[in-house]
Amino acid sequence: MRKRNAVAQLNRTSSHRKAMMRNMATSLFEHERIVTTRAKAKVLRSYSEKLITRAKANLATDANQHTILHNKRTVMESIRDRDIVKKLFEEIAPRYKERNGGYTRITHLAARKSDSAQMSVIELVDRVEKVRRVRATQAAAVGKDGGGDKKPARSSGGGSSSSQQEGKWYDRFRRGKKRDMHADS
Secondary structure, eight states: OTTTTTOOTTTTTHHHHHHHHHHHHHHHHHHSSSEEEEHHHHHHHHHHHHHHHHHHHGGSOOOOOHHHHHHHHHHHHHHOOHHHHIIIIIIEEEEEEEEOOOEEEEEEOOOOOOOOEEEEEEEETTTOOOOOOOOHHHHHHHHHSSSSSSSSOOOOOOOOOHHTTSTTTHHHHHHHHHHHHHHHH
């Protein structure tokens, strides 16, 4: 009897599902945080936590060389990138040495606009945050405004089209044209 041996199908064939889980687990261990649909995140959680547990087995003091090699080969069946496997065994597994499961966290996001799919962020717990550098142009803009998050004032009436489009997402593509127009006048 197969009683409750079901796996989430995700509307894919088994080969596609296995390849997708391998790719998603590789991305999760590489970036330590990915955005995906909620159903895929729930399946990925169990898949990736089993790999982390396998990597943690090498940290045991009584692990011999044969066991260590077997664990690495087992993980290499799922994650084909040697650099990511090295990161998993040398950085990620020691981070969770004292933790018994629960290595990932799923945070729900708003639905995707295109198809209303429920989205989620799956990330490793206790991950190291990367500090983002602010570009010099952004820092100068923040310094001028005082806050940087104010919207530019729009001119009312019959102003030129370039002044009405200031602050839009496509403004960065029009900068060269604006400079040329201001240089001519």
